[in-house]
Structure formats: C-alpha cells, structure tokens
Amino acid sequence: MRKLLQLVFGDAGNVVSVAAALLLAWITALWQPEAAGWVAAVALLAAAAWQAAR
Amino acid sequence: MNATDWGGLATIFIAAGVEWVEAFTIVLAVALTIGWARATGAAASALLVIAALIGLTGFGLNAIRADFNIIRGGIGIFLLLFGLRWYAKAIRRTAGRTRLHDEDAAFARTRDGIGGAEARVAWVVAFKGVLLEGLEVWLLVVALGQTVGYGEASAGAAAALLAVVAAGIAVHRPLAAVPENALKMFVGCALLSFGTFWGVGGLLGETATWPLGDATLPLLFVFYLAAGRLIATLVRQSLSGPRGARA
Numbered sequence: 085m086r087k088l089l090q091l092v093f094g095d096a097g098n099v100v101s102v103a104a105a106l107l108l109a110w111i112t113a114l115w116q117p118e119a120a121g122w123v124a125a126v127a128l129l130a131a132a133a134w135q136a137a138r
Numbered sequence: 139m140n141a142t143d144w145g146g147l148a149t150i151f152i153a154a155g156v157e158w159v160e161a162f163t164i165v166l167a168v169a170l171t172i173g174w175a176r177a178t179g180a181a182a183s184a185l186l187v188i189a190a191l192i193g194l195t196g197f198g199l200n201a202i203r204a205d206f207n208i209i210r211g212g213i214g215i216f217l218l219l220f221g222l223r224w225y226a227k228a229i230r231r232t233a234g235r236t237r238l239h240d241e242d243a244a245f246a247r248t249r250d251g252i253g254g255a256e257a258r259v260a261w262v263v264a265f266k267g268v269l270l271e272g273l274e275v276w277l278l279v280v281a282l283g284q285t286v287g288y289g290e291a292s293a294g295a296a297a298a299l300l301a302v303v304a305a306g307i308a309v310h311r312p313l314a315a316v317p318e319n320a321l322k323m324f325v326g327c328a329l330l331s332f333g334t335f336w337g338v339g340g341l342l343g344e345t346a347t348w349p350l351g352d353a354t355l356p357l358l359f360v361f362y363l364a365a366g367r368l369i370a371t372l373v374r375q376s377l378s379g380p381r382g383a384r385a
Contacts, residue, residue: 094222106218124337135223136233
C-alpha cells in the first residue's frame, strides 16, 4: 500500500510542488484567467528544476 | 478519435513500453535461472493482476456519476504528480546527475540476486518485478483512459507489451539499446502537458483558462520539452568537478 501511495503521489516535495503550482494558477485566474494555465506550467518547470538540482 | 486522443494513446504506448522493457529484463534474468515456463508463468500471473485492476477501476470510474470537470481536474492533478517525477528524473539523467538506466546492469544485478536461490524465490522476483512495473502502466491506463477510452488505452498498453516481448524474443537478451531516457523525457513532457491542461482546465474552467482549446496541448508539450533540455544543460553546467553522476 505504501509503495502504491508513493507511486501515485511521490514524496512530500512532489505533492507540495503540484499544490503550489495549482495555487498560483488559482490566484492568477482571479485577475487573468487565460494566463493561469501558463503560470502553472512555469511553476511546474521551476519545481522540476528544483527536483533535478537537489 | 481526434489528435488529442492519439497523443494520449501514443503516451500510453511509449510509457508502457518503457515499463515493459524493465519488466522483461527481470523476467529474462529469472528465466535463465528457473526456466522459461516458470518465469513466464510468474509474469503472466502479475499481468493478470494488472488486467484485473484495470478492469475493476475502469468499471468503477464509469459507474461514478460525477461532474466531467471534477473528474478531469482529478485526473489532471494525478498526471501532474506522476508526470513531474518522470520529467524531473529524465532531466536529472540528461544532466548527468543520475546514471542512465542500464538494462544490462539490471539484468546482471537480478541474476546475482537470485543466484542459488530456490525456484520459489526466483518466481516471486519475476512476479514482483512485473507487478511493480505494471502498476505504473495501470495508473496511466486508468488516468488517460478516461479520455482516450479504457478499451483503447488498454489496447495501447497491450500493444506495447507485445512489441517488447517480440523484440526481446528476437534479440534474446536485455533490450539495452532502447533509448529509455529520451522516451522518459517524451513521456514526462506528455504527462505534464495533459496534466496541466486537464488539471487547470478542470479546476478553473477550460474555456476561461485555455482559450486556444486542444491546440494548447502541443504548445505545452514543446514548452516542456525545450525547457527540460535547457534545465538539463544548466544543471549539467552547475555540476562542479567529478561529483556529477551518482546512482
């Protein structure tokens, strides 16, 4: 079960990265909805760079 | 099927292919120890478990009467969680921070690990190896099957399995020549693209957040691919001295 949860969610850093990207997208959507998705994409890139460099 | 469905199907085929290559290496190593009949029996048992899981979850998700956007949003979030790891790992390998997956080395490790073990232990090694790789295929089929269709998604994964088995039988050794990291980068970009599109669109409204509609998907893919290469180059350059590659 633990292995399965790890397969789905990854580590805490992974979950926080995705949550932060979606939160940023939600905040952006309040003012500029059409930019929200791309803000999420850039945030995910930053998260991937952090995961790759750590 | 439209272009988005074909993209989803290609992602399943390639991702499943990468997982089946790793599973094949384990089964091959076990087969040389306890024979093909027992090793393929173990692999077939694990595949039956995966097929049952796909059937059960597909049936269960079809029975849920939830809002389409909520389902898409949920699947998008799952694909982001899953895809971000594939993507980051592919970048690490491209940058040289993690060694490339070596099927020959994995084959040798598995053979060493089961050397002298009882046939029952070797059988379990093959079963667990195929089951663990297959669980990732199951998750992808369930996630992308919601849009592509479970029958099509399952067929894509099965086609990848047949292709890997056919190639394995033809060369009769681990499939070390498969460019796994390039394929993993492709899959990571595709999963992130679908995840971003469905996750943000499902949660915040697709027409408001993605005015270009489905045409956004190839743009997201190219964006992630180009940025991934750039990040890998930057990470490689930031590596100081010989401490780079680590397992």
